[in-house]
Amino acid sequence: MTGDPALLDELLRLCAVAGIEPEVQPDAGAARAAWPGAPLVIVGDDVTPGLARCGLPRREDVVLIGDDLDDGDVWRRAVDVGADHVVFLPDAEHWIVDRLGDVAEGTGPDAHTIAVLGGCGGSGASTLACALGVAAVRTGLATALVDVDPLGGGLDVLLGGEDESGLRWSDLASARGRIDGGALSDALPHLHGLTVLSWDRDRPPAIPPETVRSVVRAVRRRHDVVVLDVPRHADPATAEALRLCDTGLLVVPAEVRALAAAAQVAGRVGSMVRDLRAVVRQPSSSGLTSEAVARGLGLPLAGELRPEAGLAAATERGDPPGLRTRGPLARFCRDYLAGNPAGVAREAA
Template identity: 35%
Template sequence: MTSAPLTDPGIRTRRSHRADTSEPVSSATAGTGELSVPSPIAARSSSAQNRAETSAHRSQPTGREAAARRPTVPGPTAGAARGVHLLSTCPQLVEAVEAVCIGVGVPLSVTSGAPRTRVTSSDLLLVDATLGADDVPRGAVIVALAEQGDAWDTAARRGASAVVVLPHAAAWLAELISRSTVPEVPVALGRVYGVVGATGGAGATTLACWLAGHFTRDETRTALVDGDPLGAGLDLALGEETADGLRWPELNQFSGAVAADQLWAAMPRVDSLCYLSWDRRATHADTVPAATVVAALRGAADVQVVDLARSELEEQARWCDAVVVVTPRTVRGALAADHTVRRCGSVPVVTALAGLNVADLEARVLAETTGVPCAATIGFDPRMPQHLDDGTVLSRGRRGRHAKAVSSIARALGDLS
């Protein structure tokens, strides 16, 4: 009997609608390590409308989160005059940009082709995505109308710092223009937790999804990040493979400058959980600046949960504040966990037992074998393969026994970091 292809719409049933409970785009930007975050990356035009509608309904952060996440403002010092210079020959685009500038009370100057007049350092330079000029200054902001198609290739080719699609991103552009009037203040950086299997099929992807869901239910700004290009896409486990939004391959060629706020706004969501997934073919896996993106997201997400690739663990573990090694309850699993813990280097690690109790392996024995704490034991769930195939893995993690184990792991990771 021939099995149905994975793209067959009848192979799984998806939820047709999810309530939107996400939060507004923060203007925070942050840099760690080699990362510099002077300016933003915006969403692709094909999904701009969806993201604009999402941003419009997001609730403001409150309490400790709001106090900790104050924006870091790029550009000139507070109170400095800032103009906007647009390179375009499209009357419709000029009109759209002019409307934004009028709204924030900032003058707009327009030039057709490459700039022949001096653009001051305090000016914001906008460049029409359809413009053919090759000598556009690096760091300019690419602007396009929604009907003009995808502007990402243009931005990458010219070393642009952002893509703004109008009219959907008009509010964001207005904020960017007016940022120079806001004093610069520090911004709190979020934590990054990695999840990796001691062996293949240990359940790392499942636990990564459950951990991200746990933090989201605590009203923590959370991002679930797919770290394995060869895993066919984390969005499959979420049941979101057809959802619109940014995927890793679209970040090809971007490096050195990524802004947290626009990256956050471009990512798709399951309820209030943001995620960043690979595609089915690991497109551009060798050229996507994954470490830079994860570092940038620290400025937008309080917590990132990264489903790490076992083949790249030494490199990816360095992204993390702590790592959990998911270990099968077998002798081979315990020995593999010991090796995996060592591969994480100096990064703090805990383990978690999962699966059938084949070898009567206890948490104490695993801790003695690996030299790190065993945070919890996740009971075997015979229905998990079906939930993974159906894209309902998040809901399964809310069951009492699973939720209790995940909560213990989350506490252990917090204690380490």
């Protein structure tokens, strides 16, 4: 909605980049019929006086395009017209294309995204990541499993699907900008109901942070839950993945040396993920309780993992971790997902 020819030209160009054809109206009166049902409304600052006067009902997903960064009154006008965001061109071009792309894909809210990482070597983080994915699928949620650890051996191997056709990280190493989430998800391997992005068996390529950001965002737009298997080392690509997560689970054996190592990991990644919690593997020969481990790390306790007989043998057969619904691993995952209704356990569409 704008009567400014220059702004209209810029917005039409961005719509073309996003692959959508917008409905264009010059003012609030002309836009009255389309106002309630449009998935996104972009308003030029030139029409805000008329929009504020015309009495259209308040709605979500209204973006105001300001034309002067030094104009402090633009925020008052945003309140007057009920805008959720105020942005300026050209700085906000990529953001606007992303929002328009969401409209084109018809996506809902982004997936709840969980990072799983080990506090020390051999902690079982990859096993937990796979089991969380399997548990989420079992509840009917569209779930993706993304392997961000190039030296972890491959989650597709852990799921028994290393020969499954589909894209791997090496095929996406040069990807930049917005990626169509539907097309990407269709092109990835699907194992045990999971959409899986892992590594091939060749020397893993270096994945730039901007590629990690684009790929993970695309996957998040097409699923209810995304689980990331993240390495302990906080390189720029790992840091980018962690910043996209809602929750981080740090897997720590209840041992003194493991606690010391995990404390270093928690110190490095704690500022990168908004909600980092400890998952403690028991039993402990050192006498450390799960509560003591979490307290030593300064983290909330997400729960504890008990030994599961036959898990290693089942994995060697190609059975995914957590497939046994009565095992301690599956029980932890079920309880964890059920305890996070705000994002993880919302009903599948």
